[in-house]
Amino acid sequence: MNNDNIHILHVDDNAAFTRLAETFLNNVDDRFRVHSETDPTAGFEYLRANDVDCVVSDHDMSRSTGIEFLETVRAQYPDLPFILYTGKGSELVASKAIRADVTDYLQKGGGNDNFELLANRVSNAVEQAQTRREAEQTRIQMRAIVENxxxxxxxxxxxxxxxxxxxxxxxxxxxxxxxxxxxxxxxxxxxxxxxxxxxxxxxxxxxxxxxxxxxxxxxxxxxxxxxxxxxxxxxxxxxxxxxxxxxxxxxxxxxx
Known part of the structure; x- marks a missing residue:
């Protein structure tokens, strides 16, 4: 997270929905900086080239599933917050997402309330990840002091x-x-x-x-x-x- 901004990569093959989500998220929280991609491959390339604090991804996409995208991300970014934001939720999808180490799982809904809920989930995920990183850094520093x-x-x-x-x-x-x-x-x-x-x-x-x-x-x-x-x-x-x-x-x- 840079200068308190929260950089979000949103991947969804529905371009109209990505534009809608970007507008609502930016209105809900002025810290958000949303970049949208309609293809997981392009999303991963963007992730490799840019600082991203949280990935939000649809599941049922034409070229890949959100879980497949999650597995690709996890292979290189095991601690990056990843929220599966799917329009067709099911216990099977949720179970697979959990096994793939998803950070959070949220089903799409209509209206501002759903985007506010997504914004809250993103904020919590990013803040918790930041807390874990700081705690790990403190642990490493303290161990170095103690051992020396x-x-x-x-x-x-x-x-x-x-x-x-x-x-x-x-x-x-x-x-x-x-x-x-x-x-x-x-x-x-x-x-x-x-x-x-x-x-x-x-x-x-x-x-x-x-x-x-x-x-x-x-x-x-x-x-x-x-x-x-x-x-x-x-x-x-x-x-x-x-x-x-x-x-x-x-x-x-x-x-x-």
């Missing part, structure tokens, strides 16, 4: 099972990341701290009470070789796939 920081990073679930560990954990506690993932956090703590840790986690999950300051806590970790090493650790919470996760960022305290 000199601080050790460990992520656990509510049962204190380690879900992620970055490369820096090895220099801190002697374990490679893949040796820790799937194991209990108890691997990294002396036995005397395991019970208080689990009690603190359970209390937090039940009441929301942290018990201790989560920033720069001085604790000890258990090194692979059995040594206890002093660490300074900070905790935070986030959600992943609808489940709470806890992240600990720690560094070995200086012996000086």
């Amino acid at each position: 920081t000199t601080d050790a990073v460990v992520i656990i679930d509510t049962s204190s099972t380690i879900q992620f560990a970055n490369p820096a954990v090895e220099s801190a506690v002697g374990y490679a990341p893949d040796e820790l993932v799937g194991e209990s956090l108890a691997m990294l703590m002396p036995n005397r701290l395991e019970k208080p840790h689990m009690e603190a986690v359970n209390r937090y999950l039940e009441t929301g009470e942290q018990g201790i300051d989560w920033q720069s806590v001085d604790l000890v970790a258990l090194h692979r070789d059995g040594r206890e090493v002093p660490v300074s650790i900070s905790f935070s919470e986030f959600e992943q796939a609808g489940e709470p996760r806890f992240i600990g960022i720690f560094s070995v305290a200086s012996s000086e």
